[in-house]
Amino acid sequence: MQMGRAESGSEIPLQRCADLVIISDTPKGRGVFATSVIPARTVIDVCPVLVLGLEENAKYIEKTQLYHYTYNWPIVDQHGKKKVTQAIILGLGSMFNHSTQEQNVGWERDLKGLVVTYRALRDIPAGEELCISYGARLTFKDADSVVALSEEDEIKQLIQIELD
Amino acid sequence: MQMGRAESGSEIPLQRCADLVIISDTPKGRGVFATSVIPARTVIDVCPVLVLGLEENAKYIEKTQLYHYTYNWPIVDQHGKKKVTQAIILGLGSMFNHSTQEQNVGWERDLKGLVVTYRALRDIPAGEELCISYGARLTFKDADSVVALSEEDEIKQLIQIELD
Numbered sequence: 484m485q486m487g488r489a490e491s492g493s494e495i496p497l498q499r500c501a502d503l504v505i506i507s508d509t510p511k512g513r514g515v516f517a518t519s520v521i522p523a524r525t526v527i528d529v530c531p532v533l534v535l536g537l538e539e540n541a542k543y544i545e546k547t548q549l550y551h552y553t554y555n556w557p558i559v560d561q562h563g564k565k566k567v568t569q570a571i572i573l574g575l576g577s578m579f580n581h582s583t584q585e586q587n588v589g590w591e592r593d594l595k596g597l598v599v600t601y602r603a604l605r606d607i608p609a610g611e612e613l614c615i616s617y618g619a620r621l622t623f624k625d626a627d628s629v630v631a632l633s634e635e636d637e638i639k640q641l642i643q644i645e646l647d
Numbered sequence: 648m649q650m651g652r653a654e655s656g657s658e659i660p661l662q663r664c665a666d667l668v669i670i671s672d673t674p675k676g677r678g679v680f681a682t683s684v685i686p687a688r689t690v691i692d693v694c695p696v697l698v699l700g701l702e703e704n705a706k707y708i709e710k711t712q713l714y715h716y717t718y719n720w721p722i723v724d725q726h727g728k729k730k731v732t733q734a735i736i737l738g739l740g741s742m743f744n745h746s747t748q749e750q751n752v753g754w755e756r757d758l759k760g761l762v763v764t765y766r767a768l769r770d771i772p773a774g775e776e777l778c779i780s781y782g783a784r785l786t787f788k789d790a791d792s793v794v795a796l797s798e799e800d801e802i803k804q805l806i807q808i809e810l811d
Contacts (some may be wrong), residue, residue, distance in 0.1 A: 495669045497679065497739065499663035505695055507657045513695065514660065531669055531677065531742050533716065543707040552697065573741045575661065578695050598669070
């Protein structure tokens with residue numbers, strides 16, 4: 484599969500945490516839930532990504548519902564300029580609902596390997612929904628944006644890696 | 648997440664086989680490989696799907712590279728008519744390369760649960776690439792379509808479930 488170019492030679496384990504289920508009839512629609520305790524820092528899912536072309540994205544994808552599922556993805560264009568396009572996350576990263584207050588999953592982009600890795604930001608009890616913060620790409624009203632996250636959190640960097 | 652409607656009450660385990668890696672520099676581009684033996688019938692990956700709207704699909708998605716990654720997905724429209732739209736498979740189902748001859752992974756759609764389950768069609772040795780047959784949706788030249796699959800294969804139904 485050729486969409487997006489991963490750096491040569493990389494061999495990336497496709498880990499997924501056991502004891503996850505998808506439930507269809509939650510107040511937020513489909514959602515991913517833990518069926519047993521997940522310790523902090525556990526890898527939840529490693530998701531390959533499809534990087535969308537800048538032109539195709541602007542011309543087509545941005546006009547569809549699918550756009551709400553894409554992540555910002557930095558690229559360098561043919562003139563060496565830094566641009567931001569969109570990527571589709573092939574895995575649970577596209578299924579986690581949003582929560583600022585109850586966020587328990589953070590993510591880290593691997594631009595060379597073309598994967599996003601999701602990890603538990605804290606111990607997650609059995610039965611809890613796994614939620615991420617959509618951050619700057621939040622495209623709907625953020626009903627529970629109340630608590631400011633601690634800058635001291637040593638794994639805060641996992642939450643969202645900003646563009647430089 | 649609301650794209651596509653799963654039937655109420657379903658709770659589906661999101662299994663993924665351990666010992667899988669993604670390798671970027673294969674002759675077919677990115678591909679998924681086994682790092683240890685995977686016995687026949689093992690669940691390889693359970694992938695939630697995003698069902699694309701018929702209109703958005705025809706107007707936008709079919710004009711993009713992304714279309715080559717989508718799967719046929721049967722739906723019933725507002726007039727009760729059976730139609731076929733496209734779905735994006737959120738997981739390894741979108742990363743498996745095609746092989747008719749060396750196909751070792753089959754898939755099964757769950758239309759109500761909005762997931763596709765991938766299983767090993769035979770014992771898969773360590774180091775082998777995981778490949779599916781794209782079937783009727785094959786959009787490029789099928790270089791290795793030589794061997795006819797046995798109609799007797801009891802798990803042939805997993806390969807591709809046709810529309811009725």
